[in-house]
Amino acid sequence: GLFVMSAIRDTTERRSTERALQEKNAELLLASQAKDRFLATMSHELRTPLNPIIGFTGILLMKLPGPLTAEQERQLGTIKSSAQHLLSLINDLLDLAKIQSGKVELRRDPVACDEVLEAVDASLRAQAQARGIDFTLRLPSTPTVLDTDRRALHQILLNLVANAIKFTDEGGVTLELRRSGRPEEVTREADMPPPAGRLDFVVSDTGVGIEPDDLARLFGAFAQVGDPRRKTGGTGLGLHLSARLAELLGGRIEVESRPGGGSRFTLVLEPVSWRTS
Ligand code: ADP
Numbered sequence: 001g002l003f004v005m006s007a008i009r010d011t012t013e014r015r016s017t018e019r020a021l022q023e024k025n026a027e028l029l030l031a032s033q034a035k036d037r038f039l040a041t042m043s044h045e046l047r048t049p050l051n052p053i054i055g056f057t058g059i060l061l062m063k064l065p066g067p068l069t070a071e072q073e074r075q076l077g078t079i080k081s082s083a084q085h086l087l088s089l090i091n092d093l094l095d096l097a098k099i100q101s102g103k104v105e106l107r108r109d110p111v112a113c114d115e116v117l118e119a120v121d122a123s124l125r126a127q128a129q130a131r132g133i134d135f136t137l138r139l140p141s142t143p144t145v146l147d148t149d150r151r152a153l154h155q156i157l158l159n160l161v162a163n164a165i166k167f168t169d170e171g172g173v174t175l176e177l178r179r180s181g182r183p184e185e186v187t188r189e190a191d192m193p194p195p196a197g198r199l200d201f202v203v204s205d206t207g208v209g210i211e212p213d214d215l216a217r218l219f220g221a222f223a224q225v226g227d228p229r230r231k232t233g234g235t236g237l238g239l240h241l242s243a244r245l246a247e248l249l250g251g252r253i254e255v256e257s258r259p260g261g262g263s264r265f266t267l268v269l270e271p272v273s274w275r276t277s
Helices: 002-047 050-061 070-099 113-130 151-165 183-189 238-248
Strands: 109-112 134-138 143-149 172-180 196-203 253-256 261-273
Touching: 002 050, 002 070, 050 070, 070 238, 109 113, 109 151, 113 134, 113 151, 113 172, 134 253, 143 151, 143 261, 151 196, 151 238, 151 261, 238 253
Parallel strands: 134 172
Antiparallel strands: 109 143, 172 196, 196 261, 253 261
16 A cells, blocks of 8 residues: 555656656746847847948048048048957857757758859958968869758858968968769669768868867857967857858868867768769
């Protein structure tokens, strides 16, 4: 009798604990959704007034309303670059909020990888030149086509290459696409199972490198490691965002680095089936 009683009590207790847990979870979920919504709304509201600030500062800097003293020009330059920094911080936060609330809908379209890499080249080559470093793009001899989300792929590579340029003072940055496995069309013709191929988008630099202790923290939100005197105007969100996007693409970002010996960041997509047209 006693045993049965305690078994019943146990079950009732367990049930009420389970219910309490479920209620707690529902509460947490609601709170987390409210936080995501708040972040998204705030980011949007914060971005809107920045546009006229940046725009009108630009007009003043073009000396359209009239000449400027050197001091005024310097001050306007500071307003403009601070506003731009704020804008990129807000844009990154907005992206992050979207990813966290599961609102990022990735597409799966045929993407010509060469075009994406060439677009990254086109937007950042001038930046590399301005810093006096070489930029090299290496592509396989035939095109590489892959079903994926072009925007996400572009954003990840843009982040990695922009970082490589920022943290390199001498030498150069290389963006390279390496393929392994057979192209899909070959296996199709030969009636073989679809290939488990692999694509490596490798960004290597001859820059400042990263301390081994910092490597683990690198992908956290707001991680800024290394020499704090290096003012790069970054937000510490780029790698965090890139890693989340890589995950959404079914891939990962690997990093190898040596302080003073440069870094290599690789976006690895695997298993993946790619074709040449
Ligand atoms: P940030 O906006 O500061 O560039 P990221 O998340 O993109 O933020 O990078 C985080 C930190 O990782 C950087 O502040 C820098 O310390 C380090 N880092 C990223 N890429 C490199 C690189 N190619 N070489 C050296 N350090 C790097």
